[in-house]
Amino acid sequence: MSALRARLSAMVLAVCLLFTGLAVAAPQRAAAADPGYLMVHFTGEGATSQQMYLSHSTDGLHWNDLNGGGMVLRSTVGTRGVRDPALVRSPDGSRYWIIATDLCIGCGQNWDQAVNNASRNLVVWESTDLVTWSQPWLLNVAGAIPDGRNAWAPEAIWSPETNDYVLYWATNTPLNGATKHRIYAARTSDFRTITTPQLYIDRPGTQEIIDTQIIEMPAGVGNYRYVRASGDGQITLEGSNSIFGTWTDLGNLSAIGLPGSQVEGPMWMKFNGTNKWALYLDQYATNRGYMPVLTTDPSNPATYQKLTSSDYNMGGTKKRHGWILNLTAAEESRVLAGWPNTPAQRLQSFNFQDRYVRQTNFDVRIDPNVSPLDDSRFRLRPGLAGSGTVSFESVNFPGYFLRHSNYDFQLAYNDGTTQFAEDATFRQVAGLADPTWSSFQSYNFPDRYMRHYAYELRLDPITTTTARGDATFRVTS
Template sequence: MSAVLARLAAILVAACLLFTSQVLTTPQRAAAADPGYLMTHFIGEGATGQQIYFSHSADGLHWNDLNGGGMTLRSNVGTRGVRDPALVRSPGGDKYWIIATDLCIGCGQTWSQAINDGSRNLVVWESTDLVNWSQPWLLNVAGAIPDGRNAWAPEAIWNPATNDYVLYWATNVPLNGATKHRIFYARTSDFRTVTTPQTYIERPGTQELIDTQIVELPAGVGNYRYVRASGDGQITLEGSNSILGTWTNLGNLSGIGLTGSQVEGPMWMKFRDRNEWTLYLDQYASGRGYMPVMTTNPSSPGTYRIPASGSYSMGGTKKRHGSILNLTAAEESRVLTRWSNTPAQRLQSFNFQDRYVRHANFDVRIDQNITSEDAKFRLRPGLAGSGTVSFESVNFPGYFLRHSNYDFQLVYNDGSSQFAADATFRQVAGLADSTWSSFQSYNHPDRYIRHYAYELRLDPITTATGRNDATFRVTS
């Protein structure tokens, strides 16, 4: 018996040593070891604030502005401004959409007009890689709603029960002459056509509801598969096991001091390495943008807590009503490469040093003392080849300086090899002064960017005047 016990003790000790060794030698996972998170959002009012912006976080709590804090997409349809963007990934991960409110306050439209006679459309972009995006299009979702006055704050979620997306948004349908926003939904498979809108969420009486977002929970967390957070005077939580089924009121966040009079724009994010969620809320009443609220069970209001202010940071821009996507490693690599924080710079003429390259109505010329964003470009890695550059507009992201018939225009990148070649240049020592720069065409290497009668052209350079005209300084 003693021999058997001794043998068992030896086995136990060996097992403990093996377990201890594994525990001690397994490194703690670094916060940035896994892919991070992409937030799409807008930043404020005006024609530039109400566009699409991207931010990235390695841990979900500390955010960095992408693209130097500049916009990543700009709407050129409808009101030419967008708010409340939602970023949607297809179940197969092979397609993405951004859907947004077609609204531009301070761009010729007041809040009263937007509420009572606003756009009935949403603005939609599509991509297959999160990097190259289509031109935006308008999707009419509220035109079929009797007395529907607008379409705000869209969201979409894949519904496995119907094998398509539930697209939902707020529309003002006045009640007894008073404003009343409620949530409508339609089904879609491509964000180009939708089914007839139906009422999705409506609160009793005159209570309005504008913002709502749904999160899907894993098995074993709470009693519901889906939880939605809505701004309806409170931040109300509801649970359901079916997106289009019955929803149960779970309570609100007034217990931690947050109500709909203070915050709006609920935005869910699940930490990828643990069962913990952040519900980001836009502090619109104080104008401070998003703050996080943490929970280990979204369906239980009593589990929510406000983290210490020093435990998170939102980056340089004010982040307002958007959505967050948990990235794969491949997605993260593409996004961080495409929207790296390349500085905005100007091109100063060598022989007219008070003039800078700028675009005006998408034509390109040199003008005097231009400091506006029309004269600012990001020198991106060349679209057609390594060791080259392409000039991307700061205030029209996705638009590049391109030659066509040796003339220059600012043109949206259509993704073609011809576009890439026409928009790519080699930066070489200045033809008139080697401390400056000249830009040689990638696909017409005997020609350079130069100005002629203040217009930008692509020409062979054979004279001293041509060398002067083809020399520029890259400056801030």
């Protein structure tokens, strides 16, 4: 009997090992209650695609666009375009930063200019809840690098040894007879000031390195505390026991058909509740955005496996070089509530039906033939000041709302004050000129309504037939 039990035990063990080996190809959620994942990314070229977008996944492989697939943050500083974002959480979870490349290809700058004479700054946003973000600011990281010509693809990792962040990025600069992109690094505690940048990663000869991302490994996995993946002609894997220590070349992903000529922008994600990882790679050569490869040991190139296209779904928008955050339950609740897929809509004038409410240089009026169309598109959010009301958030300037000031309308950034919330909140009522349309009554001046006058939007008392027509709108797509 003991021999039979031994044989049965061996068979059970073999089956368990078989399924453990297969699990890397199709990882499952550890538990139904596990929170999911948040990706911040950009979507392509052009002024609106080079902004910040968010996507959510419950399993790390199937992604849903948040905010109706629209941008969630728009840069109003520097080049007014952003790429290659990193999403950084403070160790205590009380603060978050998005740091991104200040670059807008195809909207004022071409690739030659971007390589040789571009912004030396990064763009930074800060938040305490992943939903409400500060106004962006510029952080000059490459200005102190001799003949530093740009600052691309920033990343950051918390350093327990120094109790701050190691911020690292690529800068094109001439050094030792070669002008090329190298990785520089500095330390920061607030992403407003940094220590003097130092050369961090340099490849031999003329070989450039632009994209790199570091992850800290859990105890017992692999032989290194840190693993980094870099785009340097290959997707090169390296290991080290210290962020600023000696790094060992572990190999690359060319054996599975993913050389650096095909993919870039490595982005790590650890699956919840298990020692399995996805390394997302941007398929820039074929213009297809991100794809995942899976591994049970990021330090071992032999463990990486490609998936079939049916094993994952990247959602409706193209996902390009970004960052994935494993959410807590509280974070996930805030994110899903804060970025619902509210449709983008327009406000059509009742008495000038070829005209729509639009913003132009943050002034608000009604116009025909609005271009770009998104200047006249808004998301009707739950009112900032009270239930049963609405506020109008701009589609192409997220975080900006229609608000009145001295009875004149403007598109303004939500500064979080009570005054702003009240000025930007309205009660949607039956149209004053036609009950099948709508009128919008001011929350804090209930005797006044949104109306146009000489095509400009105002907040006025409504006492005449003409004014009732001016204050009536259709909410339409």
